[in-house]
Amino acid sequence: MxxxxxxxxxxxxxxxxxxxxxxxxxxxxxxxxxxxxxxxxxxxxxxxxxxxxxxxxxxxxxxxxxxxxxxxxxxxxxxxxxxxxxxxxxxxxxxxxxxxxxxxxxxxxxxxxxxxxxxxxxxxxxxxxxxxxxxxxxxxxxxxxxxxxxxxxxxxxxxxxxxxxxxxxxxxxxxxxxxxxxxxxxxxxEQIFNLPKKSHHANSPTAGAAKSSPASKPGSTPSRPSSAKKAAPSSSASKSDKDLETQVIQLSEQVHSLKLALEGVEKERDFYFGKLREIELLCQEHGGENNDLVNRLMEVLYASDEHESHTEEHEGEEQVHEQPQQQEEY
Incomplete structure (x- = not known):
């Protein structure tokens, strides 16, 4: 206003x-x-x-x-x-x-x-x-x-x-x-989810295996590996990178959807809180007229927490009364 x-x-x-x-x-x-x-x-x-x-x-x-x-x-x-x-x-x-x-x-x-x-x-x-x-x-x-x-x-x-x-x-x-x-x-x-791709490749197990390859040892005659063995590490590395990228995309989409859901919940909360606040102001304006309906509305607005505590106590008493009956059945 x-x-x-x-x-x-x-x-x-x-x-x-x-x-x-x-x-x-x-x-x-x-x-x-x-x-x-x-x-x-x-x-x-x-x-x-x-x-x-x-x-x-x-x-x-x-x-x-x-x-x-x-x-x-x-x-x-x-x-x-x-x-x-x-x-x-x-x-x-x-x-x-x-x-x-x-x-x-x-x-x-x-x-x-x-x-x-x-x-x-x-x-x-x-x-x-x-x-x-x-x-x-x-x-x-x-x-x-x-x-x-x-x-x-x-x-x-x-x-x-x-x-x-x-x-x-x-x-x-x-x-x-x-x-x-x-x-x-x-x-x-974007600052949270835009991670560099090099970090995934540097920490991958294939990178460590390449560094510790026996072909790098001095004085040894390396055997000529087959073409199939050469292709295996590169294909596994690319597959692991793609899996990581897919996981990042999926997690980013999940976080985005959660953000949208949270925004919707917050808007709905603010909307209903505004309605309750407006009802409270109207009740306060007409509270001195000894109106039973207004007094009842004020009780509902202010006695919710107290009502919940009384409900919990009542449920606890019922559980206490039920325990002796269960023991007698056994």
Missing amino acids: LRPHKGSHRGDAPQNRSLNQQGKYQIAARNSSSRQPGKVLGCSNWGMAVNVYSTSITQETMSRHDIIAWVNDILALNYTKVEQLCSGAAYCQFMDMLFPGCISLKKVKFQAKLEHEYIHNFKLLQASFKRMNVDKVIPVEKLVKGRFQDNLDFIQWFKKFFDANYDGKEYDPVEARQGQDALPPPDPG
């Missing part, structure tokens, strides 16, 4: 907006003509940001594909997954686009590949939030891990924040990066 900035009424336009001749809200352009790329200017050039608040119960969200397409289109990037937003570089450039000069893009690591580089970018982002009085805590420790749900939740919020603050001015993201290549960070899943 979106809520306006403090001190404003629902539906009012921010202070830096004005009505145009067509009756639509038009945001006044901020003073950015004298801006030098990469230079942090004073807060008087921007004004304050319009804060956006959202809840997990009722909010309109975009799909993962739409949100990535939006990021790539605005910033001229080549991201393929939501998890790649964990580097924080895209958010830093978004802030430079919304509030020119509030962040130094020269300090942003657009080619970040390691976690400490991601943290560096999010520190810059947090500093820009503070300058613009953005009332939002950045969950840095969760985002830099590259988990899908954490990064999806944050980009969904940031999209609403962007829509509330963008004034429609032109912006060249490539020029603003001043020649820095904005390469997407590696996918966390």
Whole structure:
């Protein structure tokens, strides 16, 4: 649920907006003509940001594909997954686009590949939030891990924040990066499963057997092996490599399917939790009316754990009573 900035009424336009001749809200352009790329200017050039608040119960969200397409289109990037937003570089450039000069893009690591580089970018982002009085805590420790749900939740919020603050001015993201290549960070899943093939061959038993072959001993006359014996080690080595590659592919597919299943379970959990939370709020609003139905619903919401403990105790008592009867039968 979106809520306006403090001190404003629902539906009012921010202070830096004005009505145009067509009756639509038009945001006044901020003073950015004298801006030098990469230079942090004073807060008087921007004004304050319009804060956006959202809840997990009722909010309109975009799909993962739409949100990535939006990021790539605005910033001229080549991201393929939501998890790649964990580097924080895209958010830093978004802030430079919304509030020119509030962040130094020269300090942003657009080619970040390691976690400490991601943290560096999010520190810059947090500093820009503070300058613009953005009332939002950045969950840095969760985002830099590259988990899908954490990064999806944050980009969904940031999209609403962007829509509330963008004034429609032109912006060249490539020029603003001043020649820095904005390469997407590696996918966390690919980092785990892209193992070098040489390691399998080096540790295979055929490689050790080839090193310890008696043909390498000095002073001995090696016998001429047959063509069948030459072909046997190479065929067994290639077969073992293919088996290992097949196992890696199968395990990668299993992990991918498990990730998709987990995402579905998490979404379903969040959906039903939101429904329960909404029911709880409604019950709290009408709890003082001595409504029997409301009181019963509150008992169901809050007494579940206690009910389970009573059920376990009751089952334990039944097992105790059943044991003497079984002994008498024997």
